[in-house]
Amino acid sequence: MSNVSENGEFIRIVGGRVLSNTVVRTPVIRIESFRRDVSKQVQWHFKQPELALFFYRRGARKLRGKMDGKSFDQQLAGNLAVYPAGLEIDGEFTVTSARSDYTVVFFDQTFISERLPSFAAAPRLGFDNPAIAFGLEELCSEPHHDDDVYAMMAEGWATQTLAVLKRMSGTKTPLGNRGGLTHCNLKRISEFVEENLGRSIGLMEMASLVGLSTRHFIRAFSESTGDTPHQYVIGRRIERAKYLLISEKCSLTEVGLAVGFSHSQHFTTKFKQHTGLCPSGFRAAVRH
Numbered sequence: 001m002s003n004v005s006e007n008g009e010f011i012r013i014v015g016g017r018v019l020s021n022t023v024v025r026t027p028v029i030r031i032e033s034f035r036r037d038v039s040k041q042v043q044w045h046f047k048q049p050e051l052a053l054f055f056y057r058r059g060a061r062k063l064r065g066k067m068d069g070k071s072f073d074q075q076l077a078g079n080l081a082v083y084p085a086g087l088e089i090d091g092e093f094t095v096t097s098a099r100s101d102y103t104v105v106f107f108d109q110t111f112i113s114e115r116l117p118s119f120a121a122a123p124r125l126g127f128d129n130p131a132i133a134f135g136l137e138e139l140c141s142e143p144h145h146d147d148d149v150y151a152m153m154a155e156g157w158a159t160q161t162l163a164v165l166k167r168m169s170g171t172k173t174p175l176g177n178r179g180g181l182t183h184c185n186l187k188r189i190s191e192f193v194e195e196n197l198g199r200s201i202g203l204m205e206m207a208s209l210v211g212l213s214t215r216h217f218i219r220a221f222s223e224s225t226g227d228t229p230h231q232y233v234i235g236r237r238i239e240r241a242k243y244l245l246i247s248e249k250c251s252l253t254e255v256g257l258a259v260g261f262s263h264s265q266h267f268t269t270k271f272k273q274h275t276g277l278c279p280s281g282f283r284a285a286v287r288h
Contacts, residue, residue, distance in 0.1 A: 011088065013045040016100060024145045026154040028111040033103040033140060038095055047088040050106040051121050053161065054081045055136055059100035063125060065091020076126030078183055078224075080133065082165060084121040085109065103140060107158060115159060119166050127168075128183055129225045130190030131235050132161050138243075149246060152285070156242065156275065160235065167226040180224030185210040189221070193233055197240050197259050201233050237261065238274045245283045252279045 016038035024031040030050075038059060046052075056079045064073040067089050083089065112119060135157040144150055181189070188209055193201060206229055207217035221229050237259040244255045256267030256279070271279050 010049065011045055011047040013043065015039070015042040015044065015093075019099070024139075026151045028108050028151075028155050028158050030106045030108075031103060031136075031139060031154075032106070034100070036100045037098060038093075038100045039098075040095060042093040042095055042100070043091075044093055045088075045090045046083065047086070048083070048106065049085055050109060051085050051112060052083045053105045053107070053132075053165075054083070055079060055103045055105075055133060056081070057101040057103070059095040059097045060093050060102070061096050062094035063089075063091055064094075065089060067091075067123060074125045078126045078128035078186070080124075080127050080129060082121055082124045084123060087123060103136060105136065105158075105161075107162070111155075111158065112162060115162055116166055119162065121165055122168075124165075124168060127224065128181075128186045129164055129227075130186060130193075131225070131227070131232060131239070132157075132164060134190065134194070134236075135160065135239060138239075153242070156239075160274075164226045180220045180222075181210060186224055193236055197233075197237055198257075199260055200262075201260070203229055233260075234270055235274065238271055241267070241271060241279065242275070242282065245279060252283075255279065 014036070016036035019035040019037060020033075021035075022031075022033045044063070044065075056076065060076055060079075062073075062075050064071075066072070068087060072091075139150075139154060139157060142150055142153065180186075189206055192206065192209055203214050203217070206221075207214045210217065210220075212220065218229060221227075221232070225232060227235065241255050241259045244250065244258060245252075248255070250258070252267075253264050256264055259267075261267035261270070268278050271277070271282070275282055277285065
């Protein structure tokens with residue numbers, strides 16, 4: 001049993017033995033990653049003064065217990081979960097592996113208030129969003145955590161994630177992934193998009209991968225991720241472009257072509273809509 005702390009605003013009691021733990025801090029988020037040896041049933045008592053997003057890579061499949069005193073029993077259909085600031089959960093995970101591997105991101109409240117003053121997160125257990133997951137994996141694998149470039153990457157991911165959560169907060173199914181795509185189908189779509197960012201990606205292509213009509217695919221994908229397929233693809237193109245602008249020496253036109261924009265002006269327009277900077281301004285800022 002790991003008992004980190006317990007008081008009025010901060011509770012973190014987790015079953016199992018910690019094998020490794022890393023903490024990365026930026027001005028807007030704190031990223032904590034854990035690996036634990038666990039049994040089939042894992043006790044978990046959690047309450048934090050910050051909005052928390054969990055990314056369960058391995059192990060967690062079901063969570064039951066009480067959420068602010070109300071009983072619940074939830075299958076984790078996806079590998080992400082959101083717990084609003086101040087929410088208390090006292091429950092038990094059912095796991096399918098002797099080792100649990102997960103990352104939790106805590107969002108700075110001032111940052112949230114500046115970006116989305118009226119945002120009130122709702123608890124959401126077991127959903128999938130490939131853009132959030134891929135972006136978080138990139139942050140976790142980045143070797144340099146203490147420079148301005150990493151802080152900019154973290155802020156970009158955090159801003160995008162808050163926007164997705166804001167959109168999701170207006171849906172009618174705040175817990176679980178009830179009417180959308182399965183985890184396997186979402187993974188199939190996300191891998192297909194990542195492998196084909198350098199070319200045009202058709203809606204019919206994506207729908208055919210999961211055996212749905214285009215109309216049903218748009219609805220299912222949007223319910224699962226909070227984005228339309230088009231919004232998701234554009235977002236992934238922009239994230240890949242940011243990486244290339246930081247790490248490669250190719251021209252802005254070459255970057256745009258490499259991520260699927262056939263015209264430089266279209267690339268510049270979409271990039272500025274997502275980041276607030278034109279591509280050249282972004283490159284200059286991170287290299288300053």
